[in-house]
Every structure is written in structure tokens, then in C-alpha cells.
Amino acid sequence: MKLKNILVATSLVLLAAGAIANSEIEKQTVYSVVKQKQHPDWYREQANLWMNEIDKNSKSPEAWLNYYTAKRMLKILGQGVTQEDLNGIVKRLSTEIPNSFEYHYIAYWNRGLKTTKEQQIHLKKAHELGPNRVELMDDLFSHYLIENDRKNKLEVAKRWFNTNDISAGLYAWNYNMLQSVDANGILFTNGDNDTYPAFVLQLAKGVRNDVIVMNTSLLTVKKYCDNLLKSSGLPVFEKEVDDFDSRLDFQKAIVEHIKKHSKRSIYFAVTVYPELYASFKDELYNVGLAFKWSIAKFDNVAVIKRNFEKKYLLDYLEIDLMNDLSSGVVDQANANYLISMLTLYNHYEQSEDEEGKDMEYLIDRIAKKNGLQAEVQQVLEKNKRESSSKMSIDPRDIESEFIQLSERLHAGITEISNAQYELFLTDMLKQKRFDDLIIAKSEKVDWRNLKPEYKDYKNEVLFPNGHPDDAKAPVQNITFEAAQMYCQWLTTIYNSTTHKKKSFDNVVFRLPTEAEWELMARGTLETNAYPWNGKYCRNSKGCYLGNWDVSDLAEKYDLPTDCESCGRQDEDGGFFTVPVKSYLPNSVGLYNISGNIAEMISEKGKTKGGSWNTKAGVALIVHSESFENTSPEVGFRVVMEIK
Numbered sequence: 181m182k183l184k185n186i187l188v189a190t191s192l193v194l195l196a197a198g199a200i201a202n203s204e205i206e207k208q209t210v211y212s213v214v215k216q217k218q219h220p221d222w223y224r225e226q227a228n229l230w231m232n233e234i235d236k237n238s239k240s241p242e243a244w245l246n247y248y249t250a251k252r253m254l255k256i257l258g259q260g261v262t263q264e265d266l267n268g269i270v271k272r273l274s275t276e277i278p279n280s281f282e283y284h285y286i287a288y289w290n291r292g293l294k295t296t297k298e299q300q301i302h303l304k305k306a307h308e309l310g311p312n313r314v315e316l317m318d319d320l321f322s323h324y325l326i327e328n329d330r331k332n333k334l335e336v337a338k339r340w341f342n343t344n345d346i347s348a349g350l351y352a353w354n355y356n357m358l359q360s361v362d363a364n365g366i367l368f369t370n371g372d373n374d375t376y377p378a379f380v381l382q383l384a385k386g387v388r389n390d391v392i393v394m395n396t397s398l399l400t401v402k403k404y405c406d407n408l409l410k411s412s413g414l415p416v417f418e419k420e421v422d423d424f425d426s427r428l429d430f431q432k433a434i435v436e437h438i439k440k441h442s443k444r445s446i447y448f449a450v451t452v453y454p455e456l457y458a459s460f461k462d463e464l465y466n467v468g469l470a471f472k473w474s475i476a477k478f479d480n481v482a483v484i485k486r487n488f489e490k491k492y493l494l495d496y497l498e499i500d501l502m503n504d505l506s507s508g509v510v511d512q513a514n515a516n517y518l519i520s521m522l523t524l525y526n527h528y529e530q531s532e533d534e535e536g537k538d539m540e541y542l543i544d545r546i547a548k549k550n551g552l553q554a555e556v557q558q559v560l561e562k563n564k565r566e567s568s569s570k571m572s573i574d575p576r577d578i579e580s581e582f583i584q585l586s587e588r589l590h591a592g593i594t595e596i597s598n599a600q601y602e603l604f605l606t607d608m609l610k611q612k613r614f615d616d617l618i619i620a621k622s623e624k625v626d627w628r629n630l631k632p633e634y635k636d637y638k639n640e641v642l643f644p645n646g647h648p649d650d651a652k653a654p655v656q657n658i659t660f661e662a663a664q665m666y667c668q669w670l671t672t673i674y675n676s677t678t679h680k681k682k683s684f685d686n687v688v689f690r691l692p693t694e695a696e697w698e699l700m701a702r703g704t705l706e707t708n709a710y711p712w713n714g715k716y717c718r719n720s721k722g723c724y725l726g727n728w729d730v731s732d733l734a735e736k737y738d739l740p741t742d743c744e745s746c747g748r749q750d751e752d753g754g755f756f757t758v759p760v761k762s763y764l765p766n767s768v769g770l771y772n773i774s775g776n777i778a779e780m781i782s783e784k785g786k787t788k789g790g791s792w793n794t795k796a797g798v799a800l801i802v803h804s805e806s807f808e809n810t811s812p813e814v815g816f817r818v819v820m821e822i823k
Contacts (some may be wrong), residue, residue, distance in 0.1 A: 207233065210249040213256060214372040215347075217508040220259045226250045241282035244273055245315075248286050266290055281310035288319060314345040318376055325379070325398070328407040337383035346377050349510030352496045353469070354378040357449055358388035359491040360470040365445040366392045366412070366438065367470060373513060374451045392444070396431050396452060405434065414441050431456055439473065446473045450516045462823075468492070468520045477685050481527050484520045489535075497542050511549040518546060522559055530676075573603070575674050575682040582820050583769045590820040591692070591700045594760035594771050595779060596666065598622075599651035601658075604666050607673075620662040622655055625812040627756055634755055645758040648812070652759035654777040656815040660784045663691060663816040670818065686823040691782045691816060694804070700819075701774065701789065701801045703767035709800045711766035711773045717796045719764075726775030727758050728796035756792050756812070774799055777815035778807070787814055 205222070207229035227250035233243040248269050255261035270290050273283045284306035291299045303323060306316055317340040324333040340346070354377035361367050369375040375395045381387040392412050398404045400421045409416050417437050424430040435456060439446060447470040448457055457464060457471070464471040465480035468487040472480070488494070497514060504510060521543050528536030547556040582590035601622065608617050627648055628635040634642055646653060670689040674682075692700065701711045710717070710725070718724050754762075757776055765771045773779075778787035778794065785806050790799030791813035807814050 205229075207246070210246045210253070211505070212249065213253055213509075215506050215509065217512065218253075220254060220257050223250045223253045223257070224259070227254065238276050241277050241280045244269075244277060245282045245286065248273075252289075281306050281313060284309065285313070285315060285319075312339075314340075314343045317343065317345060318372065321376065321379065322398070326401055326404045326407075328403075328411070334383050337380045341380050341384040346380065347504050347506035347510055348502075349496055349504060350377045350506065350513060351381060352493045353510070353513045353516075354381060355387060356487075356492040357469040358382075358391055360468040360487055361388070361391045361447050362445045362472075364390050364392075365447055366394060366442060367447045367449060368435065368452055368456070369393055369395050369449045370451040370453065371395075371397065373509060374449050394438075396435075396456065399434050400427055400430060409438075412442070412444075414438060428453075428455060432459070447471065448473070450519065451513075466520050466523065469516060481523060484524050485527065488520070488524055488539075494542070497545065511546075514546050515550045515552065518543065518552070518556065521546070522556070525560070573673055573677075575677045578670070578674055579683055585696075585699060585768065588822040589696065590822070591696075591768070591770060592818045592820075593765075593769060595654040595777050595815050595817045596663075597651065597760045598649060598653055598655050601655040601666065602651070604669050607669065616665060619659065620665050621658075622662075623657045623810050624649075625657055627812075630812065631755065642755055645754050645762065648757040650759070652761070653757045654760050654772075654815040656757065656777055657810045657812050658815070659810055660780060663780050666816075667691065667818060684822050688821045688823060689818050690821065691780055692819045693782050694786070694788065696819060697779065697781050697788045697817075698801055700768070700770055700817075701766065703770070705767055709802075711770070711801065712764075713767075724763075724796075726763055726796070726799070727754050727772065727792050728775045728790060728794050728799050729792065730796045754792060758792075773817075774801075778805055778811075778813050780814060780816040 205225055207226060210223070210226050210230070227247055230243050230247035230250060233240060234247060237243065248266070251261050251269065252266060255263070255266060267290065270287050273286060277283050284302040288299050288302040288306060300323070303316075303319060306313075307320065310316060317336060321333060321336045321340065324330075324336060350373055354374065357374065358367070358378055358381065367378075369378065375393060375398075378393050382389040382391070382393070392408075394408060399408070402420055406416050414437075417434050419430070419433065421427055421430045424433065447467075448464065449470050450466070454461070457473075460473070463473055463475055465474055465478065465483075467480055467483045472483075497517070500507070521539055525536055525539040525543060527533075528539060543556060543560075544553075547553045581593055583593055584590050605617065605620060608620065625648065628642070639647070648656070667689045671687065674684075674689070675686055702708060703711065705711075705713055712725060717726065717728070717730070724730060758772075760776070761771050762776065763772060766773050772789075774789050775794070775796070776792060777789075778791040779789045780787055785808060787805045787807060788801075788803075790796075790803065790805065793813050794805065
């Protein structure tokens with residue numbers, strides 16, 4: 181199952197939210213949003229408090245570091261601080277505390293991704309002045325990563341791990357992300373918290389060091405990109421960021437380059453911005469904390485199940501065992517489990533597996549910590565409606581009811597019949613979907629009193645081709661929402677079956693658009709008023725070609741009426757609806773595309789084709805009618821779209 185709904189992968193780097201800071205707050209150590217999330221007001225307050233400290237003592241390295249960090253976080257969060265503001269702070273530092281670790285560290289940190297020789301000098305000097313300062317670990321590691329200095333990279337990774345600077349929760353998250361990848365795979369990541377903990381685990385602890393982690397931001401650094409591609413056995417990408425209109429365009433191009441030349445399996449961390457893979461999103465399958473790129477379809481739910489049950493570390497999600505400085509960041513990272521957890525929970529529910537209770541508990545904990553209870557509940561209810569069918573239908577039987585119109589579009593041969601709709605209602609009853617049943621039910625019609633002038637007719641006269649409530653007649657008197665619900669149900673029934681002779685893996689059943697309906701009606705005929713070749717409503721034998729109100733045509737024809745299929749010589753075959761396979765089909769094989777029952781389309785309140793009560797002379801292909809409430813004149817036909 182490929183979830184592309186309201187739960188979007190959470191960015192681990194730039195997002196920060198929390199309670200609004202108390203106006204009485206005291207000055208505190210300010211950390212990057214990568215390590216601790218705070219509200220923008222908190223950073224403003226801290227910047228003011230630490231500036232007050234600087235006013236008292238302009239030589240305080242601690243005050244300058246916290247002040248700069250607060251201002252930098254405000255810039256990251258888009259709160260009015262500019263790069264020029266930060267440059268001004270660095271310039272003042274060069275005169276206030278020029279020989280301190282803090283000055284050289286901030287001067288290097290202020291650089292952005294591109295590192296000049298001058299900034300490398302700052303990094304070297306900061307390392308000399310504070311060789312064990314944890315603030316420097318990620319910068320040192322990045323430097324050796326870009327330089328492809330494996331010895332120093334390994335040494336820094338081990339030191340970094342021993343400092344306990346990175347949250348245990350982030351290590352567990354990154355461990356699980358790495359476990360999502362097949363042996364020797366390539367994994368694209370996004371920012372700091374979905375990259376550096378993974379690097380440290382690989383180098384310091386030997387965890388999944390077969391996986392090639394490619395950070396999409398670092399890939400914009402030419403030296404890093406070239407070294408990484410060479411070490412991965414891939415040809416160098418000749419172009420640079422400046423050759424493209426944007427960093428994103430460059431990143432898209434380098435991803436395509438790697439996809440083209442690599443023989444390894446390729447994954448994208450769930451934290452990677454969706455714009456990066458938008459052009460091939462239908463080829464991505466969620467397998468836990470990563471999306472696997474695969475042209476061939478596979479059972480990704482089975483892979484998710486294997487990962488959660490056999491590979492992932494999950495204890496840290498069940499209970500908070502320590503007061504973690506980065507708890508807010510970890511909670512935000514854990515929100516990325518929800519897509520795969522909801523998929524797996526849905527699977528457990530369908531298979532009546534007791535594991536579903538444990539998964540529901542984890543989902544609830546993560547949702548509450550991220551304020552996503554309402555969104556998660558909406559998804560759970562939707563999945564319950566769509567995936568708990570008790571009905572078993574051969575998918576080939578469903579396919580046989582459709583005719584191909586184009587490469588991806590198939591049209592229902594008939595309008596949906598009472599028998600077909602009854603299966604849907606029965607399944608909902610078995611599922612105990614009582615609220616949905618109220619929406620979906622078809623209101624009974626008092627057909628005899630619908631037209632009082634006919635109410636005294638005998639059944640064989642009033643219903644010559646069967647009663648409108650018979651199994652073969654079209655369903656009618658239902659809401660637009662009910663028709664959509666039927667389409668969702670049929671989609672689930674078809675897609676959830678694993679029959680070996682099923683023609684398609686994934687389809688969507690839905691109401692046609694107006695343009696699609698007119699294509700269906702016109703068939704192979706390019707210009708015609710009705711769904712057959714000609715402008716008349718009867719053939720040469722005098723047989724009406726559809727079920728309408730023919731009172732406007734009664735005196736316009738002088739043709740024999742000896743066709744038995746008409747049922748009545750003075751009428752078109754029925755006072756009301758007739759079986760869905762009545763009359764002759766149009767040029768592509770669709771029955772009753774004109775007349776019998778007005779057919780809903782995807783635009784709510786609009787129908788096409790006309791009904792038994794529509795004047796034949798106006799029931800043209802281009803004609804449409806409107807409806808507001810349920811009506812015995814309105815039903816629907818379904819199209820099948822191949823995905």
C-alpha cells in the first residue's frame with residue numbers, strides 16, 4: 181500500500197515548535213533546532229537575555245555563543261534575522277574575543293555549505309582550542325567526510341559517540357532507518373538528524389556499513405559528490421549546482437544520474453522532501469522509514485511487517501526512560517513512523533492479528549506527542565471503511581463487466597444494477613458499518629403512485645420487462661456520496677484480492693468525468709447526437725433504441741412497431757426502468773448509455789444520458805441534467821482506471 185495522504189514525512193532539520201516562552205524565563209543554554217526544539221518567541225527572549233549579558237561583559241564567550249545561536253535559529257525559522265545580521269555578529273566577535281574557541285567556531289559555523297580556506301583555518305583553530313568540545317563534532321565530521329579522510333572520519337565518529345551528544349532516541353530512529361534498506365543499497369537522506377546519527381552508527385558501531393548514505397544537501401558540494409560517486413563505483417556527475425536554476429534542480433539531476441548508473445537498490449528516507457522524487461513517486465514503496473524505488477511492483481506491506489517484527493528497535497517508543505534534552509526532536513522524528521505503522525495496523529486488523537493492539541498503542545503514543553490525534557483517527561476510520569471487507573468476489577468477474585476505452589480507462593458495460601449494489605450493502609452489514617449503511621441505502625419508491633395515471637394498471641402492463649426493484653434493474657434513488665462509497669468499496673475488493681489470473685495489480689473504480697462519459701457514449705462515432713449512428717430514436721423496424729419519455733416523439737414517426745423487444749407497441753418498452761442490458765448496445769458495447777436511468781458523473785449534482793422520465797428529443801450526448809436529492813430517475817455507471 182502506498183500512502184499518499186494527510187501524513188506527510190516530517191522534516192527533521194528546520195521544523196521547531198513548542199509552548200510559547202514564559203515572559204519570566206531566565207537565560208538558558210541555546211541549542212540548535214537539530215538538538216532541541218523551541219518556539220520562536222523563546223529564541224527571541226534568549227537573544228535579548230544574552231545580549232543583556234554581553235552589554236555587561238562583552239568579553240564573555242558563553243554569552244556570545246548563546247546569543248549567536250539564538251539569532252541563527254531565528255534565521256532558520258524565518259523570523260526576520262538575515263545572513264547580514266549574523267555576519268555582523270561574527271565581525272564584532274573578531275574584535276571582542278578573537279582568540280577564543282567560540283569566535284573560531286562561530287566563524288566556521290557561519291559559512292554555510294561552501295568552505296573557503298579562511299574558514300578551514302577557523303575550523304583548525306577551533307579544534308586546537310577546544311579539541312573535546314561537542315559543538316565541533318558535526319563540523320569536524322563533515323570536513324573529513326567532504327575531504328574523504330576515512331581515518332579522521334572514523335576517529336571523530338568514535339569520539340562523537342562516546343560524548344553522548346546525540347540522543348539515544350535519534351540513534352534508535354537512524355538504526356531503524358538503516359534496517360529499512362536491502363544489503364548494499366543506496367539511501368538518500370535529507371538533513372542532520374537523519375544523516376549524522378546513521379554515519380556514527382556505521383563507523384563507530386559497525387551498524388549496516390554496507391549501506392551507502394547520500395545526504396542530498398552535501399551532494400551539492402562538488403568535492404563530496406565526486407568522492408562519493410567514485411567510491412560507490414559510479415561515474416562522476418560533470419555539472420555543478422551553478423549550472424542549474426536551483427539547488428533542487430541539481431539534486432533532482434544527481435538523483436537521476438545515480439538511478440541511471442547504479443545497480444544497487446535505491447531508497448529515500450521518509451524525511452526527504454517529496455519534490456525530489458515527484459516525477460517518479462508512483463515507483464516508490466514505503467517499507468518503514470524509507471521508500472524503496474522499484475519499477476516492478478512488490479508486496480511492500482510484507483516488507484514493513486518484517487522490518488517492524490524482526491529488524492526494528494521499538495522499545496524506546498513504548499516508554500520514556502530518561503529526561504532527554506532532545507525529546508521534542510525525537511518525538512518529531514518518530515512521527516515519520518506513522519505512515520508505515522498505519523499501513524501495518526490496517527494489515528493486522530484485516531488478518532485479525534493480536535499484534536494490532538500493540539501497534540495501535542504505539543500509534544496513539546506517537547500521535548499524542550505530535551498533536552496528530554485527529555489526523556490519525558481520520559486515517560484509521562478511512563482504512564477501517566475501505567479495508568475490512570468480508571466479501572469474496574472473483575476479480576475476473578469484475579473485469580468482465582468492463583470494456584476498454586483507452587490504455588488506462590475501462591467503462592462499465594451497464595449501469596450498476598440492484599443486484600450489484602445489494603452485494604455492497606450486504607458486505608457493509610457484515611462489517612457492521614451501520615453509519616455508512618444509513619448513507620448508502622436506496623430509498624424505496626412507490627412506483628404505482630409515482631405516476632397516478634398508471635396506478636391501476638396490472639403488473640404485466642405497468643412492468644412489462646420486470647419490476648424496477650428487480651435484481652437486473654439499475655439501482656436508483658441513492659445519494660452521490662453513496663455512489664462514491666460503492667466505488668471505494670469495489671476498489672478495495674478488487675485490489676485486495678491476490679488471484680493469480682487478475683489482470684491488474686492496482687485500479688481505481690470511480691464515477692466518470694463529463695468528458696469521459698461523452699467519450700463512452702459517442703464510442704467510435706465522432707459526431708452524433710445519440711450513442712448510435714443517426715439522429716432518430718427508433719430503428720427501421722420501429723423499435724425504440726432507449727428507454728425515455730417518448731411523448732414528444734409519438735407523432736413524429738410513421739414506422740412499423742412490430743419489434744418484440746419494445747414490449748409495448750405504443751411505448752418504448754417500459755414506463756419506468758428496465759433491466760440494465762436492455763436495447764442494443766452502442767458502438768463500443770455499452771448498454772443504456774442513453775435513457776433508462778440518468779447517470780451521475782464526478783461533478784456532484786450533475787447527470788448525463790437522461791432517464792426513463794427524460795424527453796427523448798433532448799436526451800442527447802451533450803445534454804446534462806441536475807439533481808439535488810435522491811431520485812428514482814438517477815443512478816450511476818462506473819469506470820475502472822488502471823494505475
